[in-house]
Amino acid sequence: MNKVSFNPMVSLSEIILSVSIFVVAGIIMLNCFAIARYTQIRANDKAMAGAIVQSDFEIIKSFDTADEMHEFLNNSYESNSIVNNTYVYTKYYDENWNQNYIDKEYAVTVIISDKNSKSGNLVKIKISAEKEKPYNFIKKEGTEQIYSIESKRFFPVSGGFYGE
Amino acid sequence: MENRKTNISVGMGGTLIITMFVVLCLMIFAALSFTTAYSDLKLAKKVQDMTADYYIIHGKAEEKLAEISDVLLDININETMENLAGKLSGIDGVSFIDKESVVKYEIQGNNNQKISVTLNILHDSAGYYYEIAAWNLSNIELPVYKDEIINIWEGIE
Numbered sequence: 001m002n003k004v005s006f007n008p009m010v011s012l013s014e015i016i017l018s019v020s021i022f023v024v025a026g027i028i029m030l031n032c033f034a035i036a037r038y039t040q041i042r043a044n045d046k047a048m049a050g051a052i053v054q055s056d057f058e059i060i061k062s063f064d065t066a067d068e069m070h071e072f073l074n075n076s077y078e079s080n081s082i083v084n085n086t087y088v089y090t091k092y093y094d095e096n097w098n099q100n101y102i103d104k105e106y107a108v109t110v111i112i113s114d115k116n117s118k119s120g121n122l123v124k125i126k127i128s129a130e131k132e133k134p135y136n137f138i139k140k141e142g143t144e145q146i147y148s149i150e151s152k153r154f155f156p157v158s159g160g161f162y163g164e
Numbered sequence: 165m166e167n168r169k170t171n172i173s174v175g176m177g178g179t180l181i182i183t184m185f186v187v188l189c190l191m192i193f194a195a196l197s198f199t200t201a202y203s204d205l206k207l208a209k210k211v212q213d214m215t216a217d218y219y220i221i222h223g224k225a226e227e228k229l230a231e232i233s234d235v236l237l238d239i240n241i242n243e244t245m246e247n248l249a250g251k252l253s254g255i256d257g258v259s260f261i262d263k264e265s266v267v268k269y270e271i272q273g274n275n276n277q278k279i280s281v282t283l284n285i286l287h288d289s290a291g292y293y294y295e296i297a298a299w300n301l302s303n304i305e306l307p308v309y310k311d312e313i314i315n316i317w318e319g320i321e
Protein backbone atom coordinates (compact mmCIF):
# COMPACT_ATOMS: atom_id res chain seq x y z
CA MET A 1 0.00 0.00 0.00
CA ASN A 2 1.10 3.53 -0.74
CA LYS A 3 1.34 5.77 2.31
CA VAL A 4 1.51 9.51 1.79
CA SER A 5 2.91 11.53 4.61
CA PHE A 6 3.22 15.32 4.71
CA ASN A 7 6.48 16.65 5.96
CA PRO A 8 6.30 20.45 6.10
CA MET A 9 9.90 21.08 6.98
CA VAL A 10 9.25 24.73 7.77
CA SER A 11 10.91 26.83 10.36
CA LEU A 12 9.03 28.85 12.95
CA SER A 13 10.50 32.09 11.62
CA GLU A 14 9.09 31.32 8.16
CA ILE A 15 5.62 30.73 9.58
CA ILE A 16 5.80 33.94 11.60
CA LEU A 17 6.92 35.86 8.49
CA SER A 18 4.16 34.33 6.35
CA VAL A 19 1.47 35.09 8.91
CA SER A 20 2.69 38.66 9.38
CA ILE A 21 2.72 39.25 5.59
CA PHE A 22 -0.79 37.77 5.39
CA VAL A 23 -2.01 39.99 8.24
CA VAL A 24 -0.56 43.19 6.75
CA ALA A 25 -1.83 42.36 3.26
CA GLY A 26 -5.16 41.23 4.73
CA ILE A 27 -5.75 44.59 6.42
CA ILE A 28 -5.04 46.43 3.16
CA MET A 29 -7.22 44.03 1.16
CA LEU A 30 -10.15 44.17 3.58
CA ASN A 31 -10.01 47.97 3.40
CA CYS A 32 -9.91 47.77 -0.38
CA PHE A 33 -12.90 45.36 -0.49
CA ALA A 34 -14.86 47.54 1.95
CA ILE A 35 -14.14 50.75 -0.04
CA ALA A 36 -15.13 48.92 -3.22
CA ARG A 37 -18.42 47.84 -1.64
CA TYR A 38 -19.35 51.35 -0.51
CA THR A 39 -18.25 52.84 -3.84
CA GLN A 40 -20.53 50.35 -5.58
CA ILE A 41 -23.38 51.31 -3.22
CA ARG A 42 -22.80 54.99 -4.08
CA ALA A 43 -22.83 54.19 -7.81
CA ASN A 44 -26.03 52.16 -7.48
CA ASP A 45 -27.67 54.92 -5.39
CA LYS A 46 -26.80 57.50 -8.03
CA ALA A 47 -28.29 55.35 -10.78
CA MET A 48 -31.45 54.63 -8.78
CA ALA A 49 -31.90 58.24 -7.63
CA GLY A 50 -31.39 59.40 -11.22
CA ALA A 51 -34.13 57.09 -12.46
CA ILE A 52 -36.61 58.29 -9.79
CA VAL A 53 -35.78 61.99 -10.19
CA GLN A 54 -35.99 61.87 -13.99
CA SER A 55 -39.21 59.87 -13.92
CA ASP A 56 -40.86 62.45 -11.62
CA PHE A 57 -39.56 65.30 -13.74
CA GLU A 58 -40.95 63.79 -16.93
CA ILE A 59 -44.34 63.36 -15.22
CA ILE A 60 -44.27 67.03 -14.15
CA LYS A 61 -43.34 68.05 -17.72
CA SER A 62 -46.32 66.17 -19.10
CA PHE A 63 -48.94 68.23 -17.22
CA ASP A 64 -50.83 71.01 -18.96
CA THR A 65 -51.43 73.20 -15.93
CA ALA A 66 -49.64 74.02 -12.67
CA ASP A 67 -52.70 72.85 -10.71
CA GLU A 68 -52.45 69.35 -12.23
CA MET A 69 -48.79 69.29 -11.24
CA HIS A 70 -49.54 70.28 -7.64
CA GLU A 71 -52.34 67.69 -7.46
CA PHE A 72 -49.95 64.94 -8.58
CA LEU A 73 -47.28 66.05 -6.11
CA ASN A 74 -49.80 66.25 -3.26
CA ASN A 75 -50.95 62.70 -3.97
CA SER A 76 -47.60 61.00 -4.52
CA TYR A 77 -45.39 62.84 -2.03
CA GLU A 78 -45.72 62.25 1.70
CA SER A 79 -45.03 65.69 3.11
CA ASN A 80 -45.48 69.16 1.71
CA SER A 81 -45.02 72.71 2.88
CA ILE A 82 -45.31 76.22 1.45
CA VAL A 83 -42.80 78.88 2.42
CA ASN A 84 -42.73 82.30 0.67
CA ASN A 85 -44.52 81.05 -2.45
CA THR A 86 -42.15 78.08 -2.62
CA TYR A 87 -43.66 74.61 -2.47
CA VAL A 88 -41.59 71.80 -0.96
CA TYR A 89 -42.70 68.19 -1.46
CA THR A 90 -40.79 65.26 0.05
CA LYS A 91 -41.07 61.49 -0.18
CA TYR A 92 -38.95 58.90 1.58
CA TYR A 93 -37.39 55.60 0.61
CA ASP A 94 -35.90 52.72 2.59
CA GLU A 95 -32.47 51.18 1.93
CA ASN A 96 -33.86 49.10 -0.96
CA TRP A 97 -35.37 52.19 -2.61
CA ASN A 98 -38.96 51.22 -1.75
CA GLN A 99 -41.16 54.15 -0.79
CA ASN A 100 -41.35 54.03 2.99
CA TYR A 101 -42.30 56.70 5.50
CA ILE A 102 -41.02 54.87 8.60
CA ASP A 103 -37.60 53.52 7.63
CA LYS A 104 -36.20 56.70 6.09
CA GLU A 105 -32.88 56.10 4.34
CA TYR A 106 -33.27 58.34 1.29
CA ALA A 107 -35.39 61.43 0.64
CA VAL A 108 -36.52 62.84 -2.71
CA THR A 109 -37.47 66.51 -2.53
CA VAL A 110 -39.21 68.66 -5.10
CA ILE A 111 -38.91 72.43 -4.68
CA ILE A 112 -41.21 74.50 -6.85
CA SER A 113 -41.08 78.26 -7.00
CA ASP A 114 -43.61 80.20 -9.04
CA LYS A 115 -42.60 83.01 -11.31
CA ASN A 116 -45.71 84.36 -12.92
CA SER A 117 -45.43 85.73 -16.41
CA LYS A 118 -48.13 87.71 -18.21
CA SER A 119 -49.27 84.86 -20.40
CA GLY A 120 -48.93 81.91 -18.07
CA ASN A 121 -47.14 80.34 -15.19
CA LEU A 122 -43.37 79.77 -15.35
CA VAL A 123 -42.31 77.48 -12.55
CA LYS A 124 -38.79 76.75 -11.40
CA ILE A 125 -38.43 73.10 -10.42
CA LYS A 126 -35.60 71.57 -8.43
CA ILE A 127 -35.64 67.85 -7.68
CA SER A 128 -32.98 66.35 -5.50
CA ALA A 129 -32.32 63.01 -3.81
CA GLU A 130 -30.49 62.88 -0.49
CA LYS A 131 -29.20 60.18 1.80
CA GLU A 132 -30.22 60.73 5.40
CA LYS A 133 -27.04 59.26 6.88
CA PRO A 134 -23.62 59.82 5.28
CA TYR A 135 -21.82 56.99 3.53
CA ASN A 136 -19.13 55.06 5.37
CA PHE A 137 -15.52 56.00 4.65
CA ILE A 138 -16.68 59.54 3.82
CA LYS A 139 -16.17 62.17 6.46
CA LYS A 140 -19.34 64.20 6.11
CA GLU A 141 -22.00 65.18 8.57
CA GLY A 142 -25.72 65.42 7.99
CA THR A 143 -27.53 64.50 4.79
CA GLU A 144 -25.62 63.84 1.61
CA GLN A 145 -26.94 64.88 -1.78
CA ILE A 146 -26.92 62.03 -4.28
CA TYR A 147 -28.59 63.58 -7.30
CA SER A 148 -29.97 66.96 -8.23
CA ILE A 149 -31.52 68.51 -11.32
CA GLU A 150 -32.96 71.93 -11.91
CA SER A 151 -35.19 73.14 -14.69
CA LYS A 152 -38.21 75.28 -15.57
CA ARG A 153 -41.62 74.57 -16.99
CA PHE A 154 -43.94 77.04 -18.62
CA PHE A 155 -47.67 76.46 -18.35
CA PRO A 156 -49.37 78.85 -20.80
CA VAL A 157 -52.85 80.20 -20.16
CA SER A 158 -53.83 79.66 -23.78
CA GLY A 159 -52.19 78.01 -26.79
CA GLY A 160 -48.90 76.24 -26.40
CA PHE A 161 -50.13 72.87 -27.49
CA TYR A 162 -48.07 70.44 -29.52
CA GLY A 163 -48.84 70.45 -33.23
CA GLU A 164 -49.07 67.32 -35.35
CA MET B 165 1.89 -6.39 -0.41
CA GLU B 166 4.74 -3.97 -0.45
CA ASN B 167 4.41 -0.90 1.77
CA ARG B 168 5.60 2.23 -0.05
CA LYS B 169 6.05 5.57 1.73
CA THR B 170 5.89 8.78 -0.33
CA ASN B 171 7.10 12.00 1.24
CA ILE B 172 5.60 15.31 0.05
CA SER B 173 7.45 18.31 1.31
CA VAL B 174 6.97 22.02 0.58
CA GLY B 175 10.54 22.52 1.62
CA MET B 176 12.19 25.61 2.98
CA GLY B 177 10.46 28.80 1.78
CA GLY B 178 7.47 26.90 0.41
CA THR B 179 5.05 28.39 2.95
CA LEU B 180 6.24 31.86 2.07
CA ILE B 181 5.72 31.22 -1.65
CA ILE B 182 2.20 29.88 -1.07
CA THR B 183 1.37 32.84 1.19
CA MET B 184 2.70 35.29 -1.39
CA PHE B 185 0.66 33.58 -4.11
CA VAL B 186 -2.57 33.70 -2.06
CA VAL B 187 -1.93 37.33 -1.07
CA LEU B 188 -1.22 38.26 -4.70
CA CYS B 189 -4.45 36.59 -5.86
CA LEU B 190 -6.51 38.37 -3.19
CA MET B 191 -4.80 41.67 -4.00
CA ILE B 192 -5.78 41.27 -7.65
CA PHE B 193 -9.40 40.50 -6.67
CA ALA B 194 -9.51 43.52 -4.35
CA ALA B 195 -8.04 45.81 -7.00
CA LEU B 196 -10.45 44.50 -9.66
CA SER B 197 -13.52 44.91 -7.45
CA PHE B 198 -12.49 48.46 -6.53
CA THR B 199 -11.80 49.35 -10.18
CA THR B 200 -15.20 48.01 -11.25
CA ALA B 201 -17.03 49.90 -8.51
CA TYR B 202 -15.11 53.11 -9.21
CA SER B 203 -15.79 52.96 -12.95
CA ASP B 204 -19.51 52.39 -12.19
CA LEU B 205 -19.46 55.51 -10.00
CA LYS B 206 -17.65 57.52 -12.69
CA LEU B 207 -20.23 56.44 -15.27
CA ALA B 208 -23.10 57.35 -12.94
CA LYS B 209 -21.55 60.82 -12.38
CA LYS B 210 -21.13 61.32 -16.12
CA VAL B 211 -24.75 60.36 -16.74
CA GLN B 212 -25.80 62.79 -13.99
CA ASP B 213 -23.81 65.63 -15.61
CA MET B 214 -25.41 64.96 -19.00
CA THR B 215 -28.90 64.74 -17.49
CA ALA B 216 -28.46 67.90 -15.41
CA ASP B 217 -27.20 69.75 -18.48
CA TYR B 218 -30.21 68.56 -20.51
CA TYR B 219 -32.66 69.78 -17.87
CA ILE B 220 -30.87 73.14 -17.60
CA ILE B 221 -31.18 73.76 -21.36
CA HIS B 222 -34.76 72.52 -21.24
CA GLY B 223 -35.47 75.11 -18.54
CA LYS B 224 -33.87 77.86 -20.63
CA ALA B 225 -35.97 76.80 -23.64
CA GLU B 226 -39.13 76.98 -21.50
CA GLU B 227 -38.07 80.42 -20.27
CA LYS B 228 -37.72 81.63 -23.85
CA LEU B 229 -41.10 80.12 -24.64
CA ALA B 230 -42.60 82.18 -21.82
CA GLU B 231 -40.98 85.34 -23.26
CA ILE B 232 -42.41 84.59 -26.72
CA SER B 233 -45.82 83.87 -25.20
CA ASP B 234 -45.71 87.22 -23.36
CA VAL B 235 -44.85 89.06 -26.59
CA LEU B 236 -47.66 87.30 -28.47
CA LEU B 237 -50.13 88.22 -25.72
CA ASP B 238 -49.19 91.88 -25.99
CA ILE B 239 -49.60 92.02 -29.77
CA ASN B 240 -52.88 93.32 -31.02
CA ILE B 241 -54.63 91.16 -33.62
CA ASN B 242 -54.81 94.16 -35.99
CA GLU B 243 -51.04 94.69 -35.97
CA THR B 244 -49.10 93.97 -39.14
CA MET B 245 -46.87 90.96 -39.66
CA GLU B 246 -43.83 93.27 -39.79
CA ASN B 247 -44.62 94.52 -36.32
CA LEU B 248 -45.01 90.97 -35.07
CA ALA B 249 -41.72 89.92 -36.70
CA GLY B 250 -39.95 92.93 -35.22
CA LYS B 251 -41.17 92.23 -31.70
CA LEU B 252 -40.40 88.50 -31.84
CA SER B 253 -36.97 89.02 -33.39
CA GLY B 254 -36.26 91.42 -30.55
CA ILE B 255 -36.02 88.49 -28.18
CA ASP B 256 -32.40 87.35 -27.87
CA GLY B 257 -31.65 84.28 -30.00
CA VAL B 258 -35.09 84.09 -31.60
CA SER B 259 -35.57 84.26 -35.37
CA PHE B 260 -38.88 84.80 -37.10
CA ILE B 261 -39.45 83.33 -40.56
CA ASP B 262 -41.97 85.62 -42.20
CA LYS B 263 -43.19 83.39 -45.02
CA GLU B 264 -44.16 80.44 -42.86
CA SER B 265 -45.07 82.40 -39.70
CA VAL B 266 -42.59 80.27 -37.82
CA VAL B 267 -40.37 81.14 -34.87
CA LYS B 268 -37.12 79.25 -34.33
CA TYR B 269 -34.60 79.28 -31.53
CA GLU B 270 -31.84 77.10 -30.13
CA ILE B 271 -30.50 76.63 -26.62
CA GLN B 272 -27.04 75.14 -26.32
CA GLY B 273 -25.75 73.18 -23.36
CA ASN B 274 -22.24 72.57 -22.07
CA ASN B 275 -22.11 68.87 -22.90
CA ASN B 276 -22.46 68.93 -26.69
CA GLN B 277 -26.25 68.98 -26.69
CA LYS B 278 -28.78 71.54 -27.80
CA ILE B 279 -32.53 71.94 -27.97
CA SER B 280 -33.94 73.32 -31.22
CA VAL B 281 -37.47 74.69 -30.98
CA THR B 282 -39.80 75.55 -33.84
CA LEU B 283 -43.09 77.30 -33.12
CA ASN B 284 -45.94 77.96 -35.50
CA ILE B 285 -47.47 81.38 -34.88
CA LEU B 286 -51.24 81.21 -35.28
CA HIS B 287 -54.05 83.61 -34.58
CA ASP B 288 -57.78 83.60 -33.98
CA SER B 289 -60.25 86.32 -33.04
CA ALA B 290 -58.77 86.56 -29.53
CA GLY B 291 -55.20 87.15 -30.66
CA TYR B 292 -51.94 85.47 -31.49
CA TYR B 293 -50.79 82.23 -29.95
CA TYR B 294 -48.14 79.61 -30.61
CA GLU B 295 -48.15 75.91 -31.42
CA ILE B 296 -45.04 73.82 -30.76
CA ALA B 297 -44.10 72.32 -34.13
CA ALA B 298 -40.78 70.81 -33.05
CA TRP B 299 -38.86 70.42 -29.80
CA ASN B 300 -35.73 68.48 -30.66
CA LEU B 301 -32.71 67.49 -28.64
CA SER B 302 -29.60 66.96 -30.75
CA ASN B 303 -25.81 67.13 -30.66
CA ILE B 304 -24.06 70.43 -31.33
CA GLU B 305 -21.22 68.73 -33.17
CA LEU B 306 -21.49 65.31 -34.65
CA PRO B 307 -18.38 63.14 -34.82
CA VAL B 308 -16.72 63.01 -38.23
CA TYR B 309 -16.46 59.51 -39.56
CA LYS B 310 -13.82 58.78 -42.19
CA ASP B 311 -15.03 57.10 -45.35
CA GLU B 312 -13.58 53.66 -45.44
CA ILE B 313 -13.06 52.50 -48.99
CA ILE B 314 -12.62 48.78 -49.20
CA ASN B 315 -11.33 47.20 -52.35
CA ILE B 316 -13.65 44.36 -53.04
CA TRP B 317 -13.38 41.78 -55.75
CA GLU B 318 -15.48 42.86 -58.73
CA GLY B 319 -15.51 39.58 -60.53
CA ILE B 320 -13.74 38.36 -63.67
CA GLU B 321 -14.24 40.50 -66.75
